[in-house]
Amino acid sequence: MVRNIIKVRNLKVSYGDRTVLDSVNISVKDGEIYTILGKSGSGKTTLMRSILMLEKSTGIIEVMGVDLNKANNDDKDLIKKSYGVMFQAASLFTSLTVGENVAVPLKEGANIDNNIIFDIVRFKLSLVGLDENVFNLYPYELSGGMRKKAALARALVLDPKIIFLDEPTSGLDPVSADDFDKTISELNKLLGITVVMITHDLDSFFGISNRACVIRDKKVLAEGTPYDIMHQDDKWLKNLFFGNRGRKFTQWNQR
Amino acid sequence: MRLESKGKKVRLFGNLTYKVIKEFDRYAKKETFNEIDLSGAELLDTSFIIYLLKTNKKLAVSEKQKQLIDIVKKNLKDRPIKIKKTGFFYDIGFLTISKLKHLYHFLVFLGEVFIKGLDLILKPKRLRFKMIAKDIELMGFNAIPILATISFLIGAVIAYHGAIRLKQFGANIFVVDLVSVSVLRELGPLIVAILLAGRSSSSYTTQIGIMKITEEIDVIKTMGIEPFDVLVFPKIVSMLISVPLLIILADISGVLGGIIVAKLSLGVTLRDFILRLHHAIDIKTFLAGILKAPAFAFLIATIGSFEGFMTQKNVESIGESVTDSVVNSIFAVIIADAIFSILFRWLGI
Numbered sequence: 100m101v102r103n104i105i106k107v108r109n110l111k112v113s114y115g116d117r118t119v120l121d122s123v124n125i126s127v128k129d130g131e132i133y134t135i136l137g138k139s140g141s142g143k144t145t146l147m148r149s150i151l152m153l154e155k156s157t158g159i160i161e162v163m164g165v166d167l168n169k170a171n172n173d174d175k176d177l178i179k180k181s182y183g184v185m186f187q188a189a190s191l192f193t194s195l196t197v198g199e200n201v202a203v204p205l206k207e208g209a210n211i212d213n214n215i216i217f218d219i220v221r222f223k224l225s226l227v228g229l230d231e232n233v234f235n236l237y238p239y240e241l242s243g244g245m246r247k248k249a250a251l252a253r254a255l256v257l258d259p260k261i262i263f264l265d266e267p268t269s270g271l272d273p274v275s276a277d278d279f280d281k282t283i284s285e286l287n288k289l290l291g292i293t294v295v296m297i298t299h300d301l302d303s304f305f306g307i308s309n310r311a312c313v314i315r316d317k318k319v320l321a322e323g324t325p326y327d328i329m330h331q332d333d334k335w336l337k338n339l340f341f342g343n344r345g346r347k348f349t350q351w352n353q354r
Numbered sequence: 355m356r357l358e359s360k361g362k363k364v365r366l367f368g369n370l371t372y373k374v375i376k377e378f379d380r381y382a383k384k385e386t387f388n389e390i391d392l393s394g395a396e397l398l399d400t401s402f403i404i405y406l407l408k409t410n411k412k413l414a415v416s417e418k419q420k421q422l423i424d425i426v427k428k429n430l431k432d433r434p435i436k437i438k439k440t441g442f443f444y445d446i447g448f449l450t451i452s453k454l455k456h457l458y459h460f461l462v463f464l465g466e467v468f469i470k471g472l473d474l475i476l477k478p479k480r481l482r483f484k485m486i487a488k489d490i491e492l493m494g495f496n497a498i499p500i501l502a503t504i505s506f507l508i509g510a511v512i513a514y515h516g517a518i519r520l521k522q523f524g525a526n527i528f529v530v531d532l533v534s535v536s537v538l539r540e541l542g543p544l545i546v547a548i549l550l551a552g553r554s555s556s557s558y559t560t561q562i563g564i565m566k567i568t569e570e571i572d573v574i575k576t577m578g579i580e581p582f583d584v585l586v587f588p589k590i591v592s593m594l595i596s597v598p599l600l601i602i603l604a605d606i607s608g609v610l611g612g613i614i615v616a617k618l619s620l621g622v623t624l625r626d627f628i629l630r631l632h633h634a635i636d637i638k639t640f641l642a643g644i645l646k647a648p649a650f651a652f653l654i655a656t657i658g659s660f661e662g663f664m665t666q667k668n669v670e671s672i673g674e675s676v677t678d679s680v681v682n683s684i685f686a687v688i689i690a691d692a693i694f695s696i697l698f699r700w701l702g703i
Contacts, residue, residue: 192669193667193668193669193670194668194669194670194671205372205401208372208373209372209373209375209376210376211372211375211376211401212375212376212379215375215401215404215405215408218404218405218408218430219372219400219401219404221430221431222400222404222426222429222430223400225429225430225431226425226429231431235438237668238668239666239667239668256401257371257372257399257401258371258372258399258400258401289421289422289425290400290422290425
């Protein structure tokens, strides 16, 4: 049996009086691609942010056996070092070049010679499928897809155990999105990285994710394989999968 | 990380990650060996592999590690890319040229303001009165408390310093001339200008700079609205209205400071002060101050907006623009003040 790398139990997050998430339970297994689905504003990003320790929450969030709500700062730092995060807007440091952006975690984390850092950065850029020429470019000189890839390279630079991706394919054309999915799936297979991603993109959902959960009305509506999720009896899910945009996946269902 | 050395072979154990590169590098530089055995390692990350591949040593690895190393090898390129390095003289030249370019862009901007301004005068309906009113409130009205305080204190301080000397000659009453002439002609307008150069031009620059980064200015353009109509002219008009009014306030408040100090430390009564004031100043003194207002207002508003438009699409650039905006507008205001002084002397005002 594969162990749970992330285990969330009875998670509750509220902003003042407003509860955003209530008694959420999810389990992410080691080495899988796990998708968080849900309507806009359903609390998907909040769930991810709680696991990333950016949000105050109550309940149990266990990552690699450490309960984040009880852990001391040293343990939390260790967990943070094993995370790689890519936010929705890519959020590259605009005043640094792409190369410098990717090198930031390395320079912060350890005392390494510049030419080795240089090689590591170039390797990561190549790994996510970026051309070397972007090394000296600034983020605003890149297209949206390249910016996302650069952010992915930055998330990968310390060889994280888990990478979190917030809508990795949003704003990309279908070809780039496919390309991006392929990259994620390859990294998952090659390096054994666990991937947790938020997406609305049904191609990513059916194409690469192993398991998923659906957040609905502050709670987890369902958790399981894409096939399980698809056959849930829920109006929003039905609209998602069998509405205009989802139609083509009914074929997938029949396969 | 643990090390075991056997002749020309080194065995590594434990976590081999980016954290121990330096440690191992130190060892590698000291000792001679030609084979590294990684099969005992618990953890091996790509950063460490890259380092090992660069050392050109023979590697003994497990099957799983070999897969990872193959991935790294596949993506690792030998051809180095060049990083631009510049020399001292290049930097000086570059800086000079960029400053000159900056000035050139400012002149272009002034030209644009002039031409679009003429256009606006022909169609005054395009002027956004609501925006002007809002800006006057933010930049003029809200500056009243701080401005009144500063000019009051300046007036008081001048009177106080003058008082010590004037007492020695028994010329107590001339404190009126001292305070009123210096505040009305010079200090009042200058305090207003410097305060607004810090307060308003920085705010204008930030507003326009961030709008440029978030592409809001492009949105305005695509809507068929002239960006200058919304972003520049309301600011210029608002400053043209606020600055003279604030100068009057600074004048009054500065003289008030003088009145109080004159009473307290020189015994000049309010009645004497006012009577003397009629002899000390006339309308020319007041005009010499207030005539500078339009120039100051124009400089503050245009430099503030201009630096905003010069902002590049990165966060650091905002900081640079705001610094430029405040420094340049204060500099410009003081230069303008000097020119006015010479001009007024020629004209005999």
